[in-house]
Amino acid sequence: MSAAAEARLAEARRADLTPMLEVEEVARYFDVSRPLLQRLMAREGRRILRAVDGISFAIPKGTTLSLVGESGCGKSTVARLAVGLYPTTRGRVLFDGQDLARARADSAQRSRMQMIFQDPYASLNPRWRVADIIAEPIRAFGLAPSRVQEAARVAELLTQVGLSPLDGAKFPHEFSGGQRQRISIARALSSNPEFLVCDEPTSALDVSVQAQILNLMKKLQARLGLTFLFISHNLAVVRQVSDRIGVMYLGKLVELAPAETLFTTPRHPYTRALMEAIPDLGMTGRVRTPVGGEVPSPISPPSGCAFHPRCPLANDRCRAEAPVMRAAGDAQVACHAVDEGRG
Amino acid sequence: MSLLDVKNLRVEFPTRRGTLVALDDVSFSIAPGEILGVVGESGAGKSMTGAAIIGLLEPPGRIAGGEIRLDGKRIDNLPYEEMRRIRGRQIGAIFQDPLTTLNPLYTIGRQLAETMTTHLPIGPGEARERAIGWLELVGIPAARERIDSYPHEFSGGMRQRVVIALALCAEPRLIVADEPTTALDVSIQAQVIALLKSLAREKGTAMMLVTHDMGVIAETADRVAVMYAGRIVEIGPVREVVKHANHPYAQGLMGSIPPLDRRVDRLQQIDGAMPRLSAIPPGCAYNPRCPQAFDRCRVQRPELMPAGATDAACWLHAP
Numbered sequence: 172m173s174a175a176a177e178a179r180l181a182e183a184r185r186a187d188l189t190p191m192l193e194v195e196e197v198a199r200y201f202d203v204s205r206p207l208l209q210r211l212m213a214r215e216g217r218r219i220l221r222a223v224d225g226i227s228f229a230i231p232k233g234t235t236l237s238l239v240g241e242s243g244c245g246k247s248t249v250a251r252l253a254v255g256l257y258p259t260t261r262g263r264v265l266f267d268g269q270d271l272a273r274a275r276a277d278s279a280q281r282s283r284m285q286m287i288f289q290d291p292y293a294s295l296n297p298r299w300r301v302a303d304i305i306a307e308p309i310r311a312f313g314l315a316p317s318r319v320q321e322a323a324r325v326a327e328l329l330t331q332v333g334l335s336p337l338d339g340a341k342f343p344h345e346f347s348g349g350q351r352q353r354i355s356i357a358r359a360l361s362s363n364p365e366f367l368v369c370d371e372p373t374s375a376l377d378v379s380v381q382a383q384i385l386n387l388m389k390k391l392q393a394r395l396g397l398t399f400l401f402i403s404h405n406l407a408v409v410r411q412v413s414d415r416i417g418v419m420y421l422g423k424l425v426e427l428a429p430a431e432t433l434f435t436t437p438r439h440p441y442t443r444a445l446m447e448a449i450p451d452l453g454m455t456g457r458v459r460t461p462v463g464g465e466v467p468s469p470i471s472p473p474s475g476c477a478f479h480p481r482c483p484l485a486n487d488r489c490r491a492e493a494p495v496m497r498a499a500g501d502a503q504v505a506c507h508a509v510d511e512g513r514g
Numbered sequence: 515m516s517l518l519d520v521k522n523l524r525v526e527f528p529t530r531r532g533t534l535v536a537l538d539d540v541s542f543s544i545a546p547g548e549i550l551g552v553v554g555e556s557g558a559g560k561s562m563t564g565a566a567i568i569g570l571l572e573p574p575g576r577i578a579g580g581e582i583r584l585d586g587k588r589i590d591n592l593p594y595e596e597m598r599r600i601r602g603r604q605i606g607a608i609f610q611d612p613l614t615t616l617n618p619l620y621t622i623g624r625q626l627a628e629t630m631t632t633h634l635p636i637g638p639g640e641a642r643e644r645a646i647g648w649l650e651l652v653g654i655p656a657a658r659e660r661i662d663s664y665p666h667e668f669s670g671g672m673r674q675r676v677v678i679a680l681a682l683c684a685e686p687r688l689i690v691a692d693e694p695t696t697a698l699d700v701s702i703q704a705q706v707i708a709l710l711k712s713l714a715r716e717k718g719t720a721m722m723l724v725t726h727d728m729g730v731i732a733e734t735a736d737r738v739a740v741m742y743a744g745r746i747v748e749i750g751p752v753r754e755v756v757k758h759a760n761h762p763y764a765q766g767l768m769g770s771i772p773p774l775d776r777r778v779d780r781l782q783q784i785d786g787a788m789p790r791l792s793a794i795p796p797g798c799a800y801n802p803r804c805p806q807a808f809d810r811c812r813v814q815r816p817e818l819m820p821a822g823a824t825d826a827a828c829w830l831h832a833p
Contacts, residue, residue, distance in 0.1 A: 241699035241700065241701065242699055347787045348556075349787060350787070377555035377556055377726065378555075378726065378728070378767065378770050378771055379555060379766060379767055379770040379783060379784040380555075380787070381770070381772075382770035382772070382781040382782065382783040382784075383783045383784075383785070385772070385781055386780055386781055386783055389779075389780070404699070404700065405772075406774060407771070407772040407773060407774040408772050410772065410773075410774060410776075410777055411772045411777055411778065411781065430777070431777075434774075434775075444701060445700065445701065446774075447704075448700045448701045448703070448704040449700060449704075449729065449774060450703075450704070450707070450727065450729030450730050450732060450733045451729065451732065451733060452728060452729050452732050452756065452771065452773075452774070453732075453775070462701045462704075463705070465669055465671050465672075465701075465702060466699070
């Protein structure tokens with residue numbers, strides 16, 4: 172694709188006002204019960220893990236929404252729900268205005284979304300050459316009329332992610348972690364997607380390599396008008412790439428805000444606790460008070476607001492009644508204390 | 515007077531295709547009560563340095579040169595049994611994954627008590643009481659009720675606390691902690707860091723803290739050593755290394771950390787990747803990636819030399 176054509180395409184993508192992805196009251200439960208016989212003998216019921224329990228957000232085209240939270244908060248489950256790798260238990264997901272399940276059945280629509288995974292060692296087939304790995308989506312969607320054009324496209328993609336076209340003949344084990352993640356990105360881009368779901372794309376990488384990959388992703392977004400759903404546990408990384416940020420705790424969104432707002436005026440007590448917990452590179456010597464306790468089990472979440480056992484602002488209402496998302500400035504927050512002005 | 519002295523340490527891995535030098539001429543020391551942070555990317559040799567000190571190098575790795583002294587006494591050439599006694603009593607180890615450190619078949623109380631009765635002149639009753647005390651100290655709620663629980667009955671953060679109690683209970687004078695908080699969530703990590711720091715301060719324990727997380731180092735360590743391709747490229751007080759690093763690699767490493775307090779258009783990045791052990795370039799190992807490399811860097815290897823308030827192995831600071 173020529174640079175001018177790329178620019179026109181990126182412009183057209185950003186001008187479209189239908190959100191790329193809309194998630195409405197989506198929940199995903201997993202049945203983690205023991206086998207029937209054991210359950211009968213122990214006289215216990217089913218155990219349901221509520222990985223995602225009713226969350227809503229929308230991602231406008233050409234922007235990045237990030238989800239942050241600690242392990243077990245359900246952020247990776249949301250990533251999989253967003254591309255239809257899991258069906259929803261409740262609620263619905265709209266991809267560019269149409270039902271996600273229907274979009275996935277249509278290969279022209281399916282090719283518009285791709286995913287990048289955390290572990291570049293596990294997500295590339297070790298027995299395939301890099302050129303075949305990258306060409307797989309091109310073949311699956313029938314995007315190249317001939318082998319020659321396919322090879323040209325693979326070479327272009329390798330160059331785009333900062334590798335050499337000659338690298339296509341090699342196997343994944345010949346590359347470092349950062350280079351492998353570049354291969355994953357090239358593969359994800361090969362079907363000309365508009366929407367990329369990135370699940371912890373830099374967590375397995377060293378910090379200097381992480382900077383390379385984040386810079387590459389930002390460059391590609393600016394050039395191709397891509398829309399990102401970005402999953403990470405690292406708030407500093409998220410700040411560099413996001414337009415909007417959602418903070419998750421135990422399967423729910425507790426705060427959703429524009430990136431700058433979230434960092435300048437974090438409202439939910441959990442968001443504040445997370446920021447407080449990050450080691451301070453500035454070495455201001457300020458004394459931090461880490462939040463106590465640990466994330467409870469999503470199989471038996473606490474009553475009311477799930478954060479109340481660790482929350483310094485919790486009162487009786489928080490223990491009894493689950494808060495819902497309400498507008499607070501240009502953010503949305505699910506917290507009674509913020510609602511009542513106690514925060 | 516330093517507690518730990520490492521001098522010209524060299525670790526080799528003999529392979530079919532020749533000998534790989536994993537650590538080359540590594541020297542540093544740690545004083546009692548001091549926390550030395552060791553940072554670097556995967557494969558730089560940080561964990562290897564820790565393993566060499568506690569005498570647990572994975573074969574066929576072996577110490578091929580240099581010496582390690584604990585309190586003036588050489589410990590790198592001791593027979594296995596003698597080193598094993600030093601390892602529990604004088605040097606405690608904390609590893610990244612708490613599940614591999616704890617024995618899943620024994621209760622945590624038994625593991626703690628056994629460690630103490632082996633290394634300290636106390637009986638089982640006294641050891642059990644002390645074990646409860648240690649569990650309380652590392653912040654395990656209801657320690658008396660939980661002492662007879664098995665490792666799997668604890669969450670990840672609690673298990674790492676048990677591991678810390680286990681490393682500390684024989685009251686060692688040196689602790690080697692290899693990525694002690696990497697497997698933990700950030701809110702738990704903050705709790706564990708605060709704990710390690712206060713224990714080191716109170717008991718005067720020296721600590722070598724190996725991690726790739728500069729934030730953890732900045733909060734915890736007194737001095738930092740930055741490693742690259744099996745060598746220390748810069749060592750100095752933590753504030754100096756974090757804020758005014760003198761080695762171009764250390765500068766690049768600090769610059770590539772995404773800042774939390776602002777958004778930048780483009781992160782500083784170090785192009786390329788660290789060389790494999792089998793293909794370390796001549797001269798300074800960093801020269802192919804270094805924006806400031808000149809002729810001397812390509813032929814002659816720099817040793818640590820004074821540079822500002824730190825020591826850096828870089829010809830830019832040659833006198």
